[in-house]
Amino acid sequence: MTDHRRAQRGNVAGKMLLALIILAAFWGLFYWDLNIRDAGGDASDAVTDEEPGEDAPADDPDDDEPETPDEAPDDAPADVTDETGAVFSYLPVGDLLPESGPGFADDTVYRDILFPTAGRAYLNSQVYRYGGYYGALNGMEGGQCEAQNYEYPWQDTFCEKRSRDQDLCPGGGHEGLDIRPADCTKNAHLAVAAEDARVVDVRRHWVTLQTNDGTLYNYLHLNMGALNVSLGDYVSKGDPIGVISNDFYKSDGTSVPTTIHLHFEMYENYVTDGDDEPLFTKVNPYLTLVAAYDRKLRDE
Template structure:
């Protein structure tokens, strides 16, 4: 990371910390008072500065920045400080500008008031940088990576708040692969690459998909529109916020005779890397 970007990142973290003044500290459980303040990527003073990396801006002229992996909003869960870029060559899963942040603990989320963020999902700050990780954000489900119950993916808002704009924001294939859709959950599209890496896209507009089950797609090909589709166990539609929930599974087998294990991993830094490449390519 360049020194300039590091400063931007540090100031973004400071701004977030300042915004949390509204939060009642007494309500924070002991586990939540010890966030990992270590930057995900210490700047190397010996490394030559790459001028091109100093500022990356999106098509709206906004400067991209992100909070380190594992640094979640206060009282929103332990997070998972995984800085690994698992797939350095994948594309970003949305065509347009996008904003990674919490759907539950920010404006428009059921727990937004915990962080003094009372308001609707279209609040302008939901559609701005810095990005914030939501892997292992608190949920009731138990997961291997988030043993106390956690959100096993990251949440991505589209370029605009669709409930207001009605705009179409497309999710695209992050790499070449085969579509497996829809799963029994009725709101999940899977994409599997040749080497078995599996991606799950959730909450797309399921009655207007651009792909079908078994179809082979190319990197960047449209899959479906970002939406709020969500169904309960009875199959009733229970809309969520407008966003893409994105998951990633590594395929691992120690040898050819052994059935592969699908290991869920945090896609956060893989997506940071993919988005930076996308912004750089657009310059």
């Protein structure tokens, strides 16, 4: 091969190399552009932000689906756990135990309250579960200290079947919610003020608080011989009211102890129909308490 031909070949090779470099540069730009677009947000952003064109068929959004479409969105609240590591869960409002009454599915969170007991708490039936008079109806035979009474999920007990009348419970029902403390120990767990309030009544096994704007809270079954408050006291949110016990006195003063729990009631102005006069009555505080407990576990 002559030097001339070698030079010619070198020339051709150089031109091919240059062409390859230019091609590679175009490909590089193309992919860089795609990557910038994809990195611009999550998959749903990519669908809406993408300009329609050959590279991003707007008529075929399936192409832009995330690889794991069932994954929870990033802003979904994470599970919250108590200090034992147990994940807090609760059954829907109005979802009562079988045989225990109709319930009342009120989905209102009435007020931003502090959860009314210190420590862990378990909302469930005192009458239709272990240790309750009608526990056997649901195959829950045993004492009130059974471990299953101290587990999540919570269960609503508002309008649980009783002989008493109540405005929102047709045929009579339980006009509050029952809260078991962290464990089955009497006189060991504090009940605390849900809001800044005044102690407006102390009688039998009741302590009643009232806020400035009228909301009433009843705390029942505290140890009435060792309350932290007296009639007329002003309390701040979080102040101790007393210890959770099983005090229950009939109107003639006879003591008939109940299970160890706080029965918690809340009175609000409630309207069943837009045209009705507001009814100042006991309302179902279930979701108000769920929200308060969730905040408590998150230290908010």
